[in-house]
Amino acid sequence: MDLIIGQILPYTAAVVFIGGVTWRIWRWMIPRIVHNITLSPWPASWSAAIVWILWQFATFWNLLKFDRPLWAGAWFMHIALFLMLGGHIAAFYTVGLQFHLMAPGIITPEMSLALSDWIGTVLGLIFLVALLYLLGRRLVNEQVRNISSASDFLHLFLLIGIAALGNIMRLFPDYHLGYAPVREYLAGLFLFNPQPLPDHTLFIMKYTLVMTLMIVFPFSKLMHSFGFFWERWIVNRPYKEPARGLPGARLQLRK
Amino acid sequence: MSEATGLRQPKKASADLFRKLGVEPVPDNEKVQEAIRHLDDFRFRVRSFVMAMESCVKCGACAEACHTYLGTRDPNNIPAGRVDLIRKAYKRYFTVQGQLFPGLVGAQDLDLETIEKWYSYFYQCSECRRCAHVCPFGIDTAEVTFIARQILYWLGIAPQLHAATAEAILRTGNHMGLTKAGIEDTLEFLAEEIEEDYDGLKVEFPVDKPNSDILYVPSSADFMLNPNTLKGAAMFFKYVGANWTISSEITEAGNFGYLSDQSRIQREMVTRLFREATKLGVKKIVWGECGHGWRAAKMYPPTVSDLPGVKRIPITHIHDEVEAYIKAGRLELDPKRNDRKVTLHDPCNYARACGHSDNMRVIMNAVVPKGAFVEMKPSREANFCCGGGSGILFDDPDMYQFRILASNKKAEQVRETGADTLCAPCSICKAQLYPMVKEHKLPVEVVGLIDLVGHALVFRD
Structure with a gap:
């Protein structure tokens, strides 16, 4: 058990995830952008195009503009997800002292731990609620249900499972697991110095689900996180207009 | 409905017409293999196609953006659903997940029935790109429609209208x-x-x-x-x-x-x-x-x-x-000659593909009296298609009925403006809007934009 879930699966998941994502992007790079199919009004320059793409990325602008109910679920879910990913890395690496290390004179180690707890708790709840909302939408909204396949629901269940387990460990002291034992175990993985899995059922369950997600990721629509940039790079690009004016005409634009 | 397939399909071009165009129609028992071969070829050549196949998350934001779906309420006319007619086969043959777990990920073997569906639904898409405009990723369904229609054409399937025009x-x-x-x-x-x-x-x-x-x-x-x-x-x-x-x-x-x-x-x-x-x-x-x-x-x-x-x-x-001439102040125009209440239909290709939203308005404001020009809602790059885009101007009774359905949204927009003149500076829009105006009983005259310019020009010689 410890060997399979604690030692073999993590490396497998990492290889499949990194290798799979690289392979998918590699394949996207083979076909060419044949014609300029930019959407007008187009950006004035490449830098304006990049700013627009990043703006779309950060705000989910199109959803905000055209489908506000979807935006409310999708944007909060993704923002919470991104912040929590960053939070997990920072908190496990610094054992919850990340805020103290950022501003040592102002924030004490105790305050940092409390902040980490609070922010994590709030984001975790937002994440779970947003996911349930999106699941509900997919079930209730006939148009969306019509175009969904089983995998669309399974991805949501997987994320809901991870979110729910995380929230239980966070909210119920009986199931809590501190940063230190996890850090010790993960450090072992990164340094190829195997350490036993923390003896904590919920943690092992959540950890297995996360690794499953990593393995599924390159073979699923979850690749949209990268696909976003590849698609927008095609449809949001500058175009240079030819000069105006009719050569040879009696009446010219300038007298 | 087509009697053979039960689908809404325009009249097909004959094999003889295709031969004149240099295309030998593919026999039915080879169509599926041939279509797969073409799909396989396109995925190594056209990135916009691959990204449309592989980036969709089925969020459904495109549904209410498509005038065809709004007019027909057919799930296959939801842009994501329409693309799925090809994506299911794409997944089945070209992805790991589709080969291992087809049922789970919505992958499906291609069959003749599906190819008939391609013919029905990719000729209901007007390639207006409103879905690309609305999609959070910018997925452009028109790119898939182009490829679907190209493959169908190579198989020897195209509307009589399009093939005869090609000839x-x-x-x-x-x-x-x-x-x-x-x-x-x-x-x-x-x-x-x-x-x-x-x-x-x-x-x-x-x-x-x-x-x-x-x-x-x-x-x-x-x-x-x-x-x-x-x-x-x-x-x-x-x-x-x-x-x-x-x-x-x-x-x-x-x-x-x-x-x-x-x-x-x-x-x-x-x-x-x-x-x-x-x-x-x-x-x-x-x-x-x-x-x-x-x-x-x-x-x-x-x-x-x-x-x-x-x-x-x-x-x-x-x-x-x-x-440019108007901006340079080189044209003498008399707006009073176009004394009517006019609204502007932004042709999709002008507004979403060619960057014309501004120039049409500069001209319009110079050729009609102040206050005579009323905007539709939505307008510019968010405008809805006339319903005839990409040449789906079919006259067979069933498809004609579809054209009128697909222009429901447009009729609603025009009616709200209270205009007596509908300016639609695009030949397909005009050809679609002449009957549309009649069927929806709209009290408007359809005109082009340059028509109004010519009418307002003051010649002094």
Whole structure:
């Protein structure tokens, strides 16, 4: 058990995830952008195009503009997800002292731990609620249900499972697991110095689900996180207009 | 409904017509294999196709954005659903997950029935790109429609309308099959009309005039359906004293090849265009009112043709030029002559593919009295298609019914403006809106934008 879930699966998941994502992007790079199919009004320059793409990325602008109910679920879910990913890395690496290390004179180690707890708790709840909302939408909204396949629901269940387990460990002291034992175990993985899995059922369950997600990721629509940039790079690009004016005409634009 | 398939399908072109176009129709028992082979080929060549196949998360934001879905409420007309007709096969044959767990990820073997569905639904898509405009990723369903229609064409499946038009293009260089004699005849008649209507104003319509500076490319439909657009353009050229001509070899602003066979017919049009422009020695090509054709002429030539003229002869739209003259204060216009309440339908290809939202408004505000121009909601790049985009102007009863359904949204928009004039500066829009206005009982006249310009120009000689 410890060997399979604690030692073999993590490396497998990492290889499949990194290798799979690289392979998918590699394949996207083979076909060419044949014609300029930019959407007008187009950006004035490449830098304006990049700013627009990043703006779309950060705000989910199109959803905000055209489908506000979807935006409310999708944007909060993704923002919470991104912040929590960053939070997990920072908190496990610094054992919850990340805020103290950022501003040592102002924030004490105790305050940092409390902040980490609070922010994590709030984001975790937002994440779970947003996911349930999106699941509900997919079930209730006939148009969306019509175009969904089983995998669309399974991805949501997987994320809901991870979110729910995380929230239980966070909210119920009986199931809590501190940063230190996890850090010790993960450090072992990164340094190829195997350490036993923390003896904590919920943690092992959540950890297995996360690794499953990593393995599924390159073979699923979850690749949209990268696909976003590849698609927008095609449809949001500058175009240079030819000069105006009719050569040879009696009446010219300038007298 | 088609009796054979139970699907809404336009009348198919015959095998004989396809042979004339140089395509041997593929027998039914080989169609599936052949289609898969083409899909396999496209996924290594066209990135916009691959990204459309692989980036969709099925969020459904596109559903309410599509006028076809709004008109029919058929889930296969939700842009994501329509693309799924191909994506299911794409997943099945070209992805790991689709090969291992087809049922789970919504992958499906391709069969003849599905190919018939392609024919039905990819000819209900008007390639208007409103879904691309709304999609959080910018996935462009029109890119998939292009490829679906191309594959169908290679299999020997296309609407009679599109194939017959392709044949007319090869024969005459225009959609309507106009001959040089016919073209000159109509233009002579139009010149007389102008003389009568505008106090003896003498306007020439030069055809195939060597050593011209400007080649004007009108839509061939203007010769039959929208003569005022031709007149307006000629009056503008007369006003600025341009040395211009129309070519009888390419009297076509549209490009039906772009809509069904990009591999050959679209190229044929571009080749003809630059052959004629070079022959006549023109310094600039100016395009007439046509949406899809303008996109094909503005955005595509550099990448569909390597003829040297493509890089040397600039192409602009007549709206671009009129706008520039208005901005330079070089045109005397009398807006009172167009004293009517007018609204503007932004043709999809102008607004979402060619960046014309502004220039149409500059012109409109200069040619109608202050306050006479009312915007539709939504407008500009968020505007809805007329329902006929990409040439789905079918006349068979079933498809005609569909066209009226697909224009429900447009009718609603027009009605809300309370306008008496609907300006739609695109030949396909006009051809769609003439019947649409009638069927939806809208009290509006459909006109082009250059029509209004010509009417407002003040000649002082």
